[in-house]
Amino acid sequence: MIKGELLYEGKGKRLYKSDDENLLISEFKDDLTAFNAEKKGNESGKGALNCKISTQLFHLLEQKGILTHLVDVISENEQVVKKCKILPIEIIVRNVATGSLTKRLGIKDGTVLPFALVEFCLKDDALGDPFINDEHCLLLNLVKDKEQIAQIKTIARKINEILLNFFDTKNLRLIDFKIELGLTKDNELVLADEISPDSCRFWDKDTNEKLDKDRFRQDLGNVKMAYEEILKRILS
Ligand code: C5P
Numbered sequence: 758m759i760k761g762e763l764l765y766e767g768k769g770k771r772l773y774k775s776d777d778e779n780l781l782i783s784e785f786k787d788d789l790t791a792f793n794a795e796k797k798g799n800e801s802g803k804g805a806l807n808c809k810i811s812t813q814l815f816h817l818l819e820q821k822g823i824l825t826h827l828v829d830v831i832s833e834n835e836q837v838v839k840k841c842k843i844l845p846i847e848i849i850v851r852n853v854a855t856g857s858l859t860k861r862l863g864i865k866d867g868t869v870l871p872f873a874l875v876e877f878c879l880k881d882d883a884l885g886d887p888f889i890n891d892e893h894c895l896l897l898n899l900v901k902d903k904e905q906i907a908q909i910k911t912i913a914r915k916i917n918e919i920l921l922n923f924f925d926t927k928n929l930r931l932i933d934f935k936i937e938l939g940l941t942k943d944n945e946l947v948l949a950d951e952i953s954p955d956s957c958r959f960w961d962k963d964t965n966e967k968l969d970k971d972r973f974r975q976d977l978g979n980v981k982m983a984y985e986e987i988l989k990r991i992l993s
Contacts, residue, residue, distance in 0.1 A: 758782065758831055768794060769807070769955055775837065779942060785811075785834040785951070791974040793885050798973055798980075805833040806984040807953035812836065813991050814920070814952045821919045823912065825948040826939060841939030843949055846899050847878040847886060848909060850917045851933040855958060856971075858933075861888075867965075873917050875910050880937075908946060909938060916948065924959065927990040929968070932958035954984045 760782050761774030768790045773782040785804035790797050808830070815827040829837040851874040854864040858874075877894060878886045894900045900909070913936060924931045934957035939949035950956070954969040961968060967975075968983040 758829075758837060760835075769804075769951070779840050780828060780837050781840050782831070783836045783838050785836075789955070789970065789973045789980065791970065793882060796974070800973075800981045800984075803981060803984060806981070806988055807951060807955055808834045808836060810953045810984070810988050810991060811951040813988075815948065817923060818916060818919060818948060821915075823916060823919070823948055824945055826941075838949070839939075839941050839947065841941045841947060841949055843880075843937055843939045844899060844909075845880040846889075846894065846909075847880055847935050847937065848913050849876040849878065849933060849935050850874070850913050851876070852917070852921065853930065853932045853960075855932055873914055875913050905946075912938065912946065912948070916952075920952070925962075927993065928962045929987075929990060930960045930962055930965075932960055934958070954987050959987060 759776040761776065763771060763773055764781065765772040768788065769786055771784045771786065773784065775782050785808040787799050787801055787804045788797070789800055789803065812827065812830050815825045819825055826838040826841055827836055828839060831837055851858055852870060854868040854870060855866050858864060859866045877889050879889050879897070880886060891906050894906055895903070900906050916936060920934070921931050934952060936948060936952065937950035938946050941947055957969055958971060959968045960966065967977060968986055972978065972980045972983050
């Protein structure tokens with residue numbers, strides 16, 4: 758596979774063309790950003806860790822019937838992925854209240870939610886990725902129709918169920934996570950982007966120690982060690 762022209766650089770990844778017009782190369786970066794990139798950092802090896810973690814989780818989800826963009830892994834921080842049109846929506850699933858949910862609604866940090874809460878944010882850095890609801894999605898033509906919103910929520914909840922059960926066996930609590938979905942050339946809705954400690958919150962089941970990007974956001978230290986611990990447990 759030949760790595761072609763750089764198509765897009767995001768906060769956590771670079772996307773390149775490949776010699777197959779239907780496939781792209783996704784390169785995971787070592788950069789860390791938080792608070793809409795107001796806070797910036799870098800951890801050597803973080804990209805490779807996230808690539809490995811995300812690959813494992815995408816394989817697990819594929820085995821359980823979730824369609825994903827992942828095709829192959831070609832280096833320690835590069836995946837071959839299906840070219841798709843990413844929906845400009847960040848889909849967030851929460852099992853436990855923390856982060857922006859506690860700030861917005863005053864729910865006590867650590868409260869176990871009675872059901873998995875699915876939320877949407879508009880993917881727009883200039884606007885600060887604002888929270889939006891189903892009707893905003895329709896109004897802004899972010900989705901095709903109401904059925905597609907229902908389909909997105911169904912996929913998000915199914916991914917949550919699979920990951921909750923999986924991480925429970927690894928002595929980890931899946932607190933919340935963000936996913937992105939894309940439409941392939943065949944109009945299939947697939948899981949895209951990544952699932953990693955950059956985009957999820959994991960707390961140790963025994964100690965509630967944070968093992969995710971909150972270590973960077975909150976200056977808790979040992980960021981890379983936490984990501985290594987997540988990979989170790991996934992592979993155990
Ligand atoms: O900050 P907030 O509490 O809304 O984040 C919820 C979840 O979504 C967290 O797991 C966070 O890592 C993830 N997220 C993300 N990218 C964003 C916003 C949130 O991965 N732009």
